[in-house]
Amino acid sequence: xxxxxxxxxxxxxxxxxxxxxxxxxxxxxxxxxxxxxxxxxxxxxxxxxxxxxxxxxxxxxxxxxxxxxxxxxxxxxxxxxxxxxxxxxxxxxxxxxxxxxxxxxxxxxxxxxxxxxxxxxxxxxxxx
Numbered sequence: 001x002x003x004x005x006x007x008x009x010x011x012x013x014x015x016x017x018x019x020x021x022x023x024x025x026x027x028x029x030x031x032x033x034x035x036x037x038x039x040x041x042x043x044x045x046x047x048x049x050x051x052x053x054x055x056x057x058x059x060x061x062x063x064x065x066x067x068x069x070x071x072x073x074x075x076x077x078x079x080x081x082x083x084x085x086x087x088x089x090x091x092x093x094x095x096x097x098x099x100x101x102x103x104x105x106x107x108x109x110x111x112x113x114x115x116x117x118x119x120x121x122x123x124x125x126x127x128x
Contacts, residue, residue: 012043019053031057055079055093056116063088076114095121 015034019027034044034057047064048054054061054075061078063071071084079085079096092100095115102108108124115121 010042012045013037014045014047016047017049018046019048019050027053049090051079051091052093052095055096063090099124 013034018030022030031053034046038044046054046058058075061073061075062069063078063084065088070088071078071081075096079092080100084090085092095118099108099114099121115124
C-alpha cells in the first residue's frame with residue numbers, strides 16, 4: 001500500500017490575531033512565514049489590533065468597525081487619518097508617529113517614503 005499526497009495550491013490565507021501575546025522573536029518568525037507565502041503569490045489577510053505589526057507588514061489596510069468598512073487604503077493614508085484612528089480606538093504605530101514628529105520639527109528632510117522598520121528609520125537618521 002502506498003500513500004500519494006496531492007499538491008494543493010491555495011491562493012489566500014486568513015489569519016486572526018496571529019501575533020497576539022507573542023514575544024518579538026516569534027512575531028518576527030510569523031512575519032517571515034507571511035513574507036514567504038506572499039512571495040509565492042499567496043494573498044495573506046490578517047485581522048489584528050496590533051498596529052505596529054500592521055504598519056510594518058501590510059501593503060493595504062481595511063479598518064472595520066461594527067462589521068462595516070470605515071476606511072481602506074495604504075498604511076500611510078490610514079495612519080495619517082487621526083479622526084478614523086480615534087473613532088476606532090486605534091493608535092498610530094510607533095515608527096509612523098516618530099517619523100511624523102521628526103518631519104514636523106524639520107529634523108528629517110527626506111520624506112519620500114515612510115520607514116517600515118527600525119533599520120529604515122536609523123538609516124534616515126544617519127543622513128541628517
